[in-house]
Amino acid sequence: MEFNKNLKESGGKRISLLDWGKPLKVVVCENCDWQFILQETQAFPHCPHCFKPALVDLSQETRDQLAIYLPELILTSTLSPGQITQIFQSFSSGLWFSPPDLKVANMLNRLALIYLPIWLVDSSVQATWKAEAGFNYQVLSHQDRFDDHRGGWSSQEVQETRIRWEPRAGKLQRVYQNITAPAMNEHPLFIRQLGQFDLTLAKPYESKVLAETDWMACLPNRGTTDAWSDAVMGFQSSAVKECQQACRADHLRDFTWVPEFSGQNWTLLLMPIYSTFYTDDEGKPQPVLVNGQSGKFYGTRRASLRRAQKTSLILAGVAVLVFLLSLITAFAAAVFPLLLTLGGIGIVLALLIGLVALVPLFIVWRTNQHSQVMI
Amino acid sequence: MEPFPPPQYVQIESGLDGFEVYKPMPEEIEKQQAVVDFPCPQCGATMAFDVSTGRLRCAHCGYEEQPEVDLAGKSAEQFEFTVETMQQATHGWGVDRLDLECQNCGARISIPAEKLTYSCTFCGSNKVVQNQANQDHLRPRFLIPFQVNDTACEKIVQRWLGSHWMTPAALKNLVSLQAFSEIYLPYWTFDSITSAEWKAEVGHTHTEQYYDPSDKTWKTRTRIEWRWESGSTQLKIDDLLESGTARVSQKHLSAVQNYDLSGMVAYDPSFLAGMQAQTYDVPLEAAWETARQEMREKTRLECRKQASTSMIRNFRMDLDFSDENWRLILLPFFVASYIYNGKSYQVLVNGQTGAISGQRPVDWTKVWLVIAALFAPGILLGILGLLTLPLAGVGVPVGGIGLILLAISLIAGIIILVKANQLDDA
Secondary structure, three states: OOOOOOHHHHOOOOOOHHHHOOOEEEEEEOOOOOEEEEEOOOOOOOOOOOOOOOEEEOOHHHHHHOOOOOEEEEOOOOOOHHHHHHHHHHHHOOOOOOOOOOOHHHHHHOOEEEEEEEEEEEEEEEEEEEEEEEEEEEEEEEEEEEEHHHOEEEEEEEEEEEEEEEEEEEEEEEEEEEEEEEOOOOHHHHHHHHOOOOHHHOEEOOHHHOOOOOEEEEOOOOOHHHHHHHHHHHHHHHHHHHHHHHHOOOEEEEEEEEEEEEEEEEEEEEEEEEEEEEEOOOOOEEEEEEEOOOOOEEEEOOOOHHHHHHHHHHHHHHHHHHHHHHHHHHHHOOOOOOHHHHHHHHHHHHHHHHHHOOHHHHHHHHHHHOOEEEO | OOOOOOOOEEEEOOOOOOEEEEEEOOOOOOOOOOEEEOEOOOOOOEEEEEOOOOEEEEOOOOOEEOOOOOEOHHHOOOEEOEHHHHHHHOOOOOOOEEEEEOOOOOOEEEEEOOEOEEEOOOOOOEEEEOOOOOOHHHOOOEEOOOOOOHHHHHHHHHHHHOOOOOOOHHHHHOOOEOOOEEEEEEEEEEEEEEEEEEEEEEEEEEEEEEEEOOOOEEEEEEEEEEEEEEEEEEEEEEEEEEEOOOOOOHHHHHHHOOOOHHHOEEOOHHHHOOOEEEOOOOOHHHHHHHHHHHHHHHHHHHHHHHOOOOOEEEEEEEEEEEEEEEEEEEEEEEEEEEEEOOEEEEEEEEOOOOOEEEOOOOOHHHHHHHHHHHHHHHHHHHHHHHHHOOOOOOHHHHHHHHHHHHHHHHHHHHHHHHHHHHHHHO
């Protein structure tokens, strides 16, 4: 188990859990090493990331060694229980031979609200920069048409917008606030699965904003040193927008700069996601995640091979029975010739039922080949 | 470490606090004098541009000065058809005449607004007028200097005068050949890329045999099969010249405007000293309209060439202009006039290449004599044929040959008359 012990990254400021404004504790998953902050009185039976029952409380001593960052902004969940139920219904419905555990009630019982962190960094920036500023201007052009039937040429004057590029250089001295950088190594995967969060809707963190119901907040597993390169990209992006404004230009390109940063302050923004799971035939937990802001969800729908096999066996049994009866009927045709036709039909029917018996296996195989669902 | 700010950059107003913005120092727009004089620095007399030497020369003391030659060639600066340019270009000069004061003798002179040069009628000093355009790039910014001198021009004209059999023989040695005028005339140049997509029905001929039941024979006939074809083309049209003046015959101008624009230099008033020069009276919009018509016809012909045969019907084409640019330049001409039999004739000579076009009188006596000479053999043989007709039919072949010769001479005579008329009407 490794802990983020670098107090210097928090700007030398020891922040305690009490600064979050609620009595909290820190737990760690012994299976996946994810660390979570949750209410002291809360208990989760399983890790909301790997779903193993491996969460253990950290001792006070270990807790004191952690660098805890304050959340500055928080995105609250906008989904009602009814909406979440509808999402799970939509996820679990329409699946042939679904696993017995894939039920809405089961998923609701295991539901956990997790707040994923993103770094927010403030910094003073001094830089010299160079770029090309683009200024729109209008030119008059023509589009002509020739038609033998319409007496020759017709012409239409059109206005086109073109861009005049001019070099610019300058200096900047600004303070940029709340530049974001991923605080989890798995952040890109979450975004790919659940879509972007609209960070402009984030509100200032207050402890009362945290849901009254059970929740957990992940601690960052990507340090500020690693996140700094992403933050610099964010600072540059803000600088480019402001340079364009400063130049009074319509466009800006080929921006280069030599920046100096000072006075960095790192905080967190919390984003809500819902996590739950169902177990497949092999008892393996299959996660289902929901974006707590947009309602977009991601999960793997795996059909149950066991149920399909059971169905196939039943159908195969019926096919064998029909076949045997048909054979007997066919033999009886020695006495009653009319029974031969019936026997023949029965044999054909048995073969068809035998073929149909393969269908459940095929359906499960197809379903599990294309099992990821993102909506 | 790169210096900051970069060299030749000046600070400008920033649109945001906390930012300093610098941009390259703008090129100094030369503050042009309204009128430029050419006094000789040695003796104070008037200097003029000498075509033979390509220098400013004082006729009084022989002092010479080289004008600033900045070769621009075909990459000379061009301008786009911005909305502002088109709005201002249509407003013309704003005045009909310019009232100027001669800086040499103080006389007040009034000249037409489109004249770029003038000589003071009181002291004879040469002047070049600048800054009369209402927009900086609507004044001529490039020109091709004279490369053909007076002597060469006279030889070209005399050779040309005697080069056509229909013109009088005495034309070469005219007694009263008036002086040549060197003049710079305004031209617009246009560049564009035309992109076109076309569609048409193209005819393909097939020869086939068919059985005609009426006369029970196999016959051959040609059928045309029409098939739809389509294609696209892109043409880059570079430096299309359009005359900026309507005061000179467009027909003769077109015949001599084979200029090599790689010889273009940046405008300098010294090139115009002592010469006539005019700026445009055909505005940009009108000239561009003419140029566009030429460009789209060129593109249309290019599209038609792509068809698999030349039998085309229901031709349709969509054409888009892009990368349109223009510039206003001055091109050198010699304008000569001469009198023959009391009538005045004009000649234009290209001041760079020596190409010539103009009016020449027709010696109708010579023309009719030639036509008569053409008809004579036919008529004579015809008469001979008639006379020898009673002599065992000898007159028939003779008369026949005479008729054929008459027919040929009739055709030739008509052609000669048409050409003579064209020469006379030029």
